[in-house]
Amino acid sequence: MKYFKSTTVALAIAFTTMAEVVAQNKNQTLKEEIGIADNGNGTFSNPILHSDYSDPDAIRVGDDYYMTASSFNCIPGLPILHSKDLVNWTLVNYALPKLEPSEVFSKAQHGGGVWAPCIRYHNNEFYIFYPDPDYGIFVVKTTDPLGKWSKPMLIKEGKGLIDPTPLWDEDGKIYLTYAFAGSRAGIKSLLAVCTLEKETLQANQDDVIIIDGHEGETTIEGPKFYKRNGYYYIFAPAGGVPTGWQTVLRSKNVWGPYEKRKVMDQGNTPINGPHQGAWVTTQTGEDWFLHFQDKGAYGRIVHLQPMQWKKDWPIIGEPYGKEIGKPVLTYKKPNVGKSNFPVTPLTVSDEFDKPQLGLQWQWHANPQVYWGFPSTMGYYTLYCQPTPENATNLFDVPNLLLQKFPDEVFTATTKMTFNARFDGEQTGLVILGLDYTYLKVSQKDGKLFLSQVTCQNADKKGTETESKSKALQSNTFYLRVNVTKGAVCTFEYSENGTNFETFGKPFTAKEGKWIGAKIGFVALREGKINDAGNVLIDWIKFTK
Structure with missing residues (x-):
């Protein structure tokens, strides 16, 4: 009996040791993969995408998460990424096969084209609102994000209009918040709100300025519009791309006046200027925030931060003050109600053996x-x-x-x-x-x-x-x-x-x-x- 017990203990130790070795080997293999953020042990490390997906915006539809990002003059444009757990993302489609006007974008127009977009889901349809700073604000839509999207429709004409986000309110009204590109409009650090027509989504001429960022919020931009507990919220980065912070505005009235609060900055982390992104709530009620960090030659890489609410104000990242957070470097993965989703690096290698070009490839203009x-x-x-x-x-x-x-x-x-x-x-x-x-x-x-x-x-x-x-x-x-x-x-x-x-x-x-x-x-x-x-x-x- 004593022999049996000691043998059982020895086998248990052996199996435990073997499991640890397998886990270590698995984790080492993951570290050797390109662009892996999932640590394989229930945690992730930022950035979740060490790749240039600038100005990310994301939504959850059922058990699926979808993200889009700026694509500027690169074609195809408006990438569509998919995830089941907010950590592992796959590029699955593009919403924009070419830029309009087609003749203009037959040549490389560096810095033009698609700036910060916003993806939303309403009445069984997916929408992406995106700005072209030289023409205005456009919308594309579809019932299948992996399928074909509609042709771009200009809903608000104007040079220098950028960073649009719609909000469908409970009373049926539709609002749009947006910002201004100083290089085109001649004004900046301002956020505005207007209404949209219900059927056509065309913008009405009822625009109201809701904040002038020249007082404490220099270069405020990238607004994202939400509603929670009777408050209208606008999440907006300020202070500039490489050195800024996340500001949140809130009001009981869509037109304001809005209170403001800084809810995340760099703190003592190496994550400079945590910039614009998206608030997402999981199936289990957890709140998370995706944002980008400007990393020079690597572009604007994507981070994922936990988010909590305190007296109807969000705190993004790891709290280090009464009202503010800082970016996390490693953290437990989001609770999405399920587990064991496969670790999926972005597809970057290519054997070029299929009758279509891989989604990782883009041109610098509309291709011939x-x-x-x-x-x-x-x-x-x-x-x-x-x-x-x-x-x-x-x-x-x-x-x-x-x-x-x-x-x-x-x-x-x-x-x-x-x-x-x-x-x-x-x-x-x-x-x-x-x-x-x-x-x-x-x-x-x-x-x-x-x-x-x-x-x-x-x-x-x-x-x-x-x-x-x-x-x-x-x-x-x-x-x-x-x-x-x-x-x-x-x-x-x-x-x-x-x-x-x-x-x-x-x-x-x-x-x-x-x-x-x-x-x-x-x-x-x-x-x-x-x-x-x-x-x-x-x-x-x-x-x-």
Whole structure:
């Protein structure tokens, strides 16, 4: 009996130890994945998305959570992300296949296009209200967020109108709050409210200013409209993107006057300027807040904060004062009524073996059909397009196939086959922002050469510099970039996929115009021809 008892204890210890080893191995595997926030033990670590999903807004519909974000000039636009637990997100669709006016956005319009959107669900329909600061406020809608969305409808015309949020009130009235972009409107740090027509959603001319942020709330913007316990609430960041805080306004009357309170700031954390986002309530009644943090070259990455109410005022994050919170770094996952949802990193690697382009890819303008084609033959084909006449450098080139940086540290390796038909045609792997660099493969005298091209201040018509070139023996090659903390990029190449050599100089990536740095492919030529060369992109793999 004593032997049986000791054996049982020994087996229990062994199984416990084995379980701990399995858990440790699982957690280690998760840490090695790209962009994983789920720690695999019931907790998560911020950011939940170390990727540029700027100005996030989110809702819950039943057991599903949906998020959208700014997309600016990148197309397709208005990304739709889905989650079951607010921590693991998957990019599932886009609401905007192209930008209007189509002719204007056939060219790269950096910093234009879709600014901070708002997603809402009302009467069995999904709505996204979004601003284009050069035209006004638009709406798209659908009954299926994974399906096709309606064409954009302009509901409030006006240059400089941004950050719209609707509120359907209990009495049937619809209100809209919004802000102003000083670069277009000539005024800023103001929030306004107007009403919308019930059937058409067209804005009425009854706008009322509800706060002038020049007194204590400099650069107040990004309002999100809610109602709770008879109070109208407007969540709005202030103080500027890199250094600001979260302010909340409340009033019993939709037109005001509104009280205000700072409910979250950086505190003693490394999370600078916690900026605009979304309040979401789970199935179990927990309140959470999603927001972004500006992280330079990595863009505006997404964080998730617990939220609590105290005397009808919210406190976001970890309380550290009577009325204010600070961002959490690691915290227990939201209680959504269920558990054991799979850990799902964003899809970033691509085998290019499907008859449609992966959702992680975007262009810098409305695409033309002949820029490139997917196929079931195991590769994506990019065709060498003429460099635009007005292009000083790659910053002005629309046909760049790009995706967001997926994490703080990563390695991206790609296999490409370049079928150049004429001298001067080129392709390559590019890191693009206000500065850029790329490993360029070009044809000269019928042969292929590898070089590194770099441009500083590309947005200000900076000129390119090019390294010494190296002859390649084959038109199939492998290019690699290693990105370390601080967005420092180093490059390698290989002609057999096994032996890689360092090439070129290290490069520190820089953010783009309101977006993070991006990684992807280029295929260009000088002048138009009736049979341009192409590059077959076999695959790209992202690893830690």
